Every structure is written in C-alpha cells, then in structure tokens.
Amino acid sequence: MGKTPFVLRPKNAAADSEDLPYKYVPLGAGQIRLLHLNPGQEADQLNGELIVKSLEELPPRQKVGTAAQTDPIDPEKYVCFDAISYVWGHITRFYSTPTSRRAHVYWADGLCINQLDIAEKEVQVSLMGIIYSTATRVLCDIGEETENFTLVLDATERYWKRNIRRGLVLGQGDSMTLSGESTAKLLDIPYPTDEEADAIKDVEGYEWPARYLQFISAPWFHRLWVVQEFVLRRDVVMIVGRQHITWGQPWAGTLWYKVSKWPWDQAEYTNEDLISLFTSYNYMCLVRSCRLIDLKTLHGREFNDIAKLLLNGVEMNQANLPMSMVLFSSHGCSVPRDRYFGILGMIDEDDKEKALSIRPDYTYSMRDITMRFWKYALQTDSGGELLLCAGLPGRAEEYPS
Known part of the structure; x- marks a missing residue:
C-alpha cells in the first residue's frame, strides 16, 4: 500500500487553497498538540492542522475501580479526541476507513510531540498517562488485514462464543472459575444464548497454533509503550485493516474455558518465545481488567475475589510501577x-x-x-x-x- 500524503491546511481554508508550511510554536506549560483532520473522500490527500489545547480542556479521568461514565462527553465543554496506539513505522490504514475521514481530532506522539526538542519530549512523555486516560477512545492499530489475520480473528470469535458459557478457568478448582456471564461483562463482549452457542462450530484442525503465533507476533503486541496506551482508557478499539474490534474479543478468544479444548497449543510451540508471546498480551489484558472493573458490581466482586487469591491477597485494581x-x-x-x-x-x-x-x-x-x-x-x-x-x-x- 502506498503512503497517503499529509498536508497541513487550516480547517477554514478553501479546498483548492495553497498548502501551508507548518510553523512550529513551542508548547506552554500544561499544553498538548492535537491533530485536527479535515473531512474528505478516501482517495483524497489527508489534510488538517495541529492545534494546541490545555490539559484543563480535556475530559475528567475515570478513577480506578469505579463505574464507567454512561453519559457521552459533552464536546461543548471538553475537547474530544481519539488517541492512537501504534508502532512507529507500522501505522496502517485506519485513516482510510470511513469513520476516520470525517472531521476528527487525534493525538499521535509522532505528530504531536516535537521529537527533536528534548525538553518538550520529556514533558509530553510525562503527560501521556493523562492523554490516554482522557481520550474519548484509544485506537490500537494492529496491522494490515491479511488472510491469516482474518482467519485467526474468525476462529477466536467462534471459540469464545461457543465456550464462554462454561466459565473462565483462572486457576485450579471451581472457586477459581469465573462465570460466563461475569466473563462477558468483564471483557465487554456480548453473552451468547445456548442456542447461539450450540449453532457455532468448534475450532478444529492443527494449523491454528501456527496461525495464531503469526498474529500475536505483530509488533504492536510487544512494544512497551502500547501497554499504558491500552490499559488506561475504558473505550479501546483494536483495528486490523478495516475491522474494528472491541478490546476484549481477541483476548476472549485465547482464554481457557471449562471443559473446552484449547485450540492454540501444539507441542512444537511450547517454547520460551511462545510463552512470552502469550503472557505479555495476557498481562496487558489482565491489568486493564483489574484497573477498570467496577467493584460495586456482582461480576466485579467475583473477578476481584479470584484475582486476590491468584495474587496472594494483592489488590490488582491498582497498578504500581514495580508490578508493571x-x-x-x-x-x-x-x-x-x-x-x-x-x-x-x-x-x-x-x-x-x-x-x-x-x-x-x-x-x-x-x-x-x-x-x-x-x-x-x-x-x-x-x-x-x-x-x-x-x-x-x-x-x-x-x-x-
């Protein structure tokens, strides 16, 4: 795929006006840059402008262990933007998707931080926790939609939809099994009826471990910076080519369910590298779940009780630096x-x-x-x-x- 050129042009400029060179202005205290992307057709040049906003204009951050905000953020009161989670050199197509070609505001470190200004970089890196936790959504750009990725995503979806009702196995014994209903709420995914689950074919065949290994080897899953980007915001969307997937679906498709055959394992892949590939992503999802779970809900308390047993009493709804x-x-x-x-x-x-x-x-x-x-x-x-x-x-x- 060829690169889509990007042009800086004020949003009130005429479509045929001359492209303007960007004039760099240093950020003041408590300020960030955002990319305002102007509307256009998919084949058009991307055009927009970098705007400066104060941290005071951003939405309030959700406190760990509290209920999610149900009311939409008021765009008249706060600056609404999507933050992009990607690997440098691997950003793909989501600017070309229909939703992204509407007028929209984004934050991406490669564009919004002057990488040549060390002092600015130090300040802006320290603000990334605020930026990602106040974004309307975090868009995780996993990669292009290859044939293998499509097959893996379909297989993982079939696997969890058929088996989630049996309960999520988090440890040995029934007391360490999270009910299917609570698992679905934890992962923010729909809970299939028995009729719907029975109608879904099992994931069978020997090719799936190799296919999943290729999928989970995508650079996004193993870049340290994406951890906080993925963990901090409640509304996270995984983007594979043109597919937009809720954050919990890929994880749900690789978890252990009671009395179910796990299709992603094969003797030749039980090596240290494969374990690292699985555990790194699982830890991201686990920390995210523990931070965002509402402890006032039944499923929140059920999950938290099991998590404390797994961690010898440690409360996992708080992520500290040593543990991370x-x-x-x-x-x-x-x-x-x-x-x-x-x-x-x-x-x-x-x-x-x-x-x-x-x-x-x-x-x-x-x-x-x-x-x-x-x-x-x-x-x-x-x-x-x-x-x-x-x-x-x-x-x-x-x-x-």
Missing part, C-alpha cells in the same frame, strides 16, 4: 531508558511523588537514570524483588549492575 516493571519486562523499547518511562502513566496518584525521581529524562546518562530508579524501587515494599526480576541489571549492557 515485572509483568511487562518482555516488552521491547528502542531506547533503553524507556524501560522505565514507558509505563509511568500507570503509576497510582499516591505514588507519583516518589516517582518524580524517575520522571522522563533524555539528557542524563543511563547509569544515572538506573540509579534513580533503584533508589525509588528500594522505597517500595517489593523493591528487592523488583531489582531482581524487572530492572534488567546484569541482563543488558545498557544497565549497570
């Missing part, structure tokens, strides 16, 4: 210090004062950044385990040991 460092240590980042900075947006509000010592910093040495992190980690209850499990010292040349 451990869970997502297999995710990749091109800049070593982003191992720390890439998940700062998930730190709890009460923890942020401590975390100021490891705020995004792209000027000091890697050794200095690592030492700051160790100092912070040792103030936490799990500091010792964190240094051993997550911090990479001794496992990568960039990190002092």
Whole structure:
C-alpha cells in the first residue's frame, strides 16, 4: 500500500487553497498538540492542522475501580479526541476507513510531540498517562488485514462464543472459575444464548497454533509503550485493516474455558518465545481488567475475589510501577531508558511523588537514570524483588549492575 500524503491546511481554508508550511510554536506549560483532520473522500490527500489545547480542556479521568461514565462527553465543554496506539513505522490504514475521514481530532506522539526538542519530549512523555486516560477512545492499530489475520480473528470469535458459557478457568478448582456471564461483562463482549452457542462450530484442525503465533507476533503486541496506551482508557478499539474490534474479543478468544479444548497449543510451540508471546498480551489484558472493573458490581466482586487469591491477597485494581516493571519486562523499547518511562502513566496518584525521581529524562546518562530508579524501587515494599526480576541489571549492557 502506498503512503497517503499529509498536508497541513487550516480547517477554514478553501479546498483548492495553497498548502501551508507548518510553523512550529513551542508548547506552554500544561499544553498538548492535537491533530485536527479535515473531512474528505478516501482517495483524497489527508489534510488538517495541529492545534494546541490545555490539559484543563480535556475530559475528567475515570478513577480506578469505579463505574464507567454512561453519559457521552459533552464536546461543548471538553475537547474530544481519539488517541492512537501504534508502532512507529507500522501505522496502517485506519485513516482510510470511513469513520476516520470525517472531521476528527487525534493525538499521535509522532505528530504531536516535537521529537527533536528534548525538553518538550520529556514533558509530553510525562503527560501521556493523562492523554490516554482522557481520550474519548484509544485506537490500537494492529496491522494490515491479511488472510491469516482474518482467519485467526474468525476462529477466536467462534471459540469464545461457543465456550464462554462454561466459565473462565483462572486457576485450579471451581472457586477459581469465573462465570460466563461475569466473563462477558468483564471483557465487554456480548453473552451468547445456548442456542447461539450450540449453532457455532468448534475450532478444529492443527494449523491454528501456527496461525495464531503469526498474529500475536505483530509488533504492536510487544512494544512497551502500547501497554499504558491500552490499559488506561475504558473505550479501546483494536483495528486490523478495516475491522474494528472491541478490546476484549481477541483476548476472549485465547482464554481457557471449562471443559473446552484449547485450540492454540501444539507441542512444537511450547517454547520460551511462545510463552512470552502469550503472557505479555495476557498481562496487558489482565491489568486493564483489574484497573477498570467496577467493584460495586456482582461480576466485579467475583473477578476481584479470584484475582486476590491468584495474587496472594494483592489488590490488582491498582497498578504500581514495580508490578508493571515485572509483568511487562518482555516488552521491547528502542531506547533503553524507556524501560522505565514507558509505563509511568500507570503509576497510582499516591505514588507519583516518589516517582518524580524517575520522571522522563533524555539528557542524563543511563547509569544515572538506573540509579534513580533503584533508589525509588528500594522505597517500595517489593523493591528487592523488583531489582531482581524487572530492572534488567546484569541482563543488558545498557544497565549497570
């Protein structure tokens, strides 16, 4: 697919007016840039403008463990925008989908942050938690819709629709099985009737482990930055080519259901790499579920009770930096210090004062950044385990040991 050119043009300019060069203006305190994309036909050049907005104009953030807002965000009162979660160099087609060719506002780090201005980058990276948690939606660009991706998405949908009614197996014993109804509510997916489930064919055949391995190997699933982008906002849409899928559907299609055959496993694929591929995505979905579950609901309490048993009493509706460092240590980042900075947006509000010592910093040495992190980690209850499990010292040349 050829690249679609992008032109900066004010929204009130005539369609045939001369294209304007972008005039860079530094951001002030508490400001972000947004991309206002003008309407057009699919074959048209993309055109729009970068606009500056204050954080005070963004919608309020949802508190962890509380009910989702049911009323739509008032666009007259707040700035409404979609945040894009993608892998640099792998952004694909969603600007060409019908919904995206209407006038719309987006945030994408590659366009909205001046990557050459280190001071601006440090500030804007520290704001990414706010940006992604206040966006109307987060659009996760997984990749192009290949034949294999289409087959895998169809198979995963058939698998969960047929088997979710049996209950989600989270551990050994009936007490560790989440009911089908609660599982559907947790994952924000429809709950099929018995008649609908019985009419769906089982996923059979030996080709599915290899097909799923190819799907889950897409770069998006393994970039560290996408973790907080995926976790923080309640309304997340997975985009594969032209398909728009709710966040819970791909995960639902790979979970274990009671008395069901799991179609994604094969002896030749039970290696460390495959385990890493499965667990990294599962951890993202698990942390997301624990943060967004409403503990006042029956399904929220049912899930939370099981999660606490799995984690020896730890409350998972709060994600802290040490735990996140451990869970997502297999995710990749091109800049070593982003191992720390890439998940700062998930730190709890009460923890942020401590975390100021490891705020995004792209000027000091890697050794200095690592030492700051160790100092912070040792103030936490799990500091010792964190240094051993997550911090990479001794496992990568960039990190002092």
